[in-house]
Amino acid sequence: MAMRDGVYARISEDDLGTEKGVFRQLEDGRGLSKSRGGQVVAEFSDNDLSALTGAHRPGYEALMAAVAAGQIDRIIVVHTSRLWRNRKERADGIERLRAAGVSVLAVKGPELDLTTASGRMMAGILGEFDTAESEIKGERVARAALQRAQEGRANGAVLYGWTRVYRHDDQNRVTGFEDRESPVEAEIVREIVRRLLGGEALRTITDDLNARGVPAPGAGQRRQHRAKGQSDDGARWNKTSVKKIATRPANIGLRIHHRGRPDEMLVTAAWPPLIERDDHDAVVALVSQPDRWTARVSRPGARVHLLSWGIGECGVCGAHVRVAVRGNSKHGTKKPLYVCEGKGCVGRDEARVDLFVGHVVVERLKRPDLADILTMDDGGGAEALKRAEGIRARLANAADDYADEKITAEQLHRITARLKPALAQAETEARAYQVSPHLKVVLDMMGERAEEVWAGMTTTQRHAVLSVLVERVRILRVNRRGPGFDPESIEIVWKTSFQRPSVVSG
Structure with a gap:
């Protein structure tokens, strides 16, 4: 009765995904099975997968499942290294094949009867050579990568x-x-x-x-x-x-x-x-910014209203404002309003509010002393940045010393482990002093051209300018009713880095 052969093929690297390597191995395995009077009952392959790290190999696991099910008498591979590279996986595989009475036949190598002690010994010896080959190659690659990095x-x-x-x-x-x-x-x-x-x-x-x-x-x-x-x-x-x-x-x-x-x-x-x-x-x-992409009020890609990113605030209850269309649809008077999303305390015409806020911001951008106020620093941020740069220089020097064989790899690791927390601390302190990332935009549009630049900006860009200058825009409750827009009902709270009037009027 012909041996039931299962052919297994594996290629470690196949960046293009052509699978030509596994096809060749399977073809060679079929030829060997035929020459030995066997019958190929199943073929398995893992393309672009290493066997050294013990990572999951679907083809290998399917092969071993077929072995456990008694469907295969012999495994055919081009070389035993195609089957195992990892020591732990090899030891486990040898025991699984011993228990099932399945042998391994290599196109370029011996046939291993794993039911015998000598067969298992030979599989272990050949496997150690296979593992060592991969590990030595890995060491060469790692050393070359280190040199490139240095x-x-x-x-x-x-x-x-x-x-x-x-x-x-x-x-x-x-x-x-x-x-x-x-x-x-x-x-x-x-x-x-x-x-x-x-x-x-x-x-x-x-x-x-x-x-x-x-x-x-x-x-x-x-x-x-x-x-x-x-x-x-x-x-x-x-x-x-x-x-x-x-x-x-x-x-x-x-x-x-x-x-x-x-x-x-x-x-x-x-x-x-x-x-x-x-x-x-x-x-x-x-x-x-940890909440930039997830917080509901901090998604500039999903909003189109100037004050609906958390800057707009109800002046009565402190809730955020949102935009809602209100009015009498029969007379065509429905329009978007900024409304309190909490208790509905206030509501104000969106277009009029945006126009007023833009006018006040532009006037503030024309102030000649604004640049000095915005860039004012107490020195803490500069000191933290200087300390961080010094630590980076020490790390770079340690890497150079290792390259010049002045220190060992263990010494390099100890130096790095000691300095990395200090670097992280210095960088954290520097970020605490760091001004808004949009400061440059504001500085570039200051002066008489502020109005022209503001007019050409998208809502997202205008919001970026507000994030530098404004803490909150509060919509206050008005006592009187009737048409018209009361500038006194809009309170702009400026950033604490410069003078902020409690109420800004038109």
């Missing part, structure tokens, strides 16, 4: 915003590379940062990039998996990709090695920076 070079493909230029020797062999600024992609990076700091929402920027047909990072690269809603060629942007591009340290010429691990390093990158450090810090602070 030199500030990219680890892998060129980052979005730069283009790679290779160096060649006299025989046209690649001897190195240099990442230079990409004129097109670098401008997109700057545009994203500039628009975020200008008060535009991530959704607005994302939709605009897609509408203009701007290719997203990685467009044209073949991948097995794409984000939901992404096109097959990866050309579309989403909010996550826009956010990542805007906030990555690479934009200011910094390279992070082993992010989040005990040996994490921050070094100066070999590529040129694309944006200024102040703009980077501002945009990181902006998109890192």
Whole structure:
């Protein structure tokens, strides 16, 4: 009776997802089964999956389930390394095959009868060579990655915003590379940062990039998996990709090695920076606000009313205001009003309120002393930033000392573990002193051009300006009834960083 063979194939890396490697292995396995008088009853494969880490392999688990069910007499692989690389998984697999009376036959290797002690011993010995091969390769890869990090070079493909230029020797062999600024992609990076700091929402920027047909990072690269809603060629942007591009340290010429691990390093990158450090810090602070994307009153991409992001407040009960359409529909007098969303204490014509608030803000922007007041600092923020920069320099020096073999890897880890909490504390203190990320927008529109700039802004951008200047806009209750708009019913509470009148009138 012919042996019932189960052929198993595995490839560790297949970035393009072509599966050509597993197809070749399966074909070779079929040929060996036929030459040994066997019959292939099932085929299993895992493409682009490593066996070293013990990660879940669906094909392998299906194979072992077939073994447990008594459906297979022999497993055929190209090499035993295709079956196991991980020591724990190998030991478990050998026992499972011993119990089922299943042997392993390799196209390029021996046949292992795992029901015998010598067969299990040979499987263990061959497996140790397989494991060691992977671990040694991993050590080489890790050491090369560390060297690239210490030199500030990219680890892998060129980052979005730069283009790679290779160096060649006299025989046209690649001897190195240099990442230079990409004129097109670098401008997109700057545009994203500039628009975020200008008060535009991530959704607005994302939709605009897609509408203009701007290719997203990685467009044209073949991948097995794409984000939901992404096109097959990866050309579309989403909010996550826009956010990542805007906030990555690479934009200011910094390279992070082993992010989040005990040996994490921050070094100066070999590529040129694309944006200024102040703009980077501002945009990181902006998109890192914990309630920016989740709180109901802090979703600029979903709101179109000036005061409905938490700035508008009922002057009677303190509740937020929302916009509701009220009035007499028979006479065509229905209009949007700012109303108290708590008890309905107040209601005021939205257009008149927005016009009044805009007029008062523009007048405030014309004040010649406003710039000095807005940028006033007691020195605490500068001191925290200086301390953070000093700690980063010490970390960089430690990395250089390790590269020069002045200190050991253990010493580098101890230095990093000690300095990282101090760096985090300094950065936290600096953020506490940090001014609004939209301050630059306000400073750029100050003076006589304030009215013209305000008129050309979207509601989201106007709200960004208000977030710098205004704490609250309170809608007060009025005693009189009748037509007309009473400016005295609107109270603008300015930020405490400069003089704030209790009531601003027209």
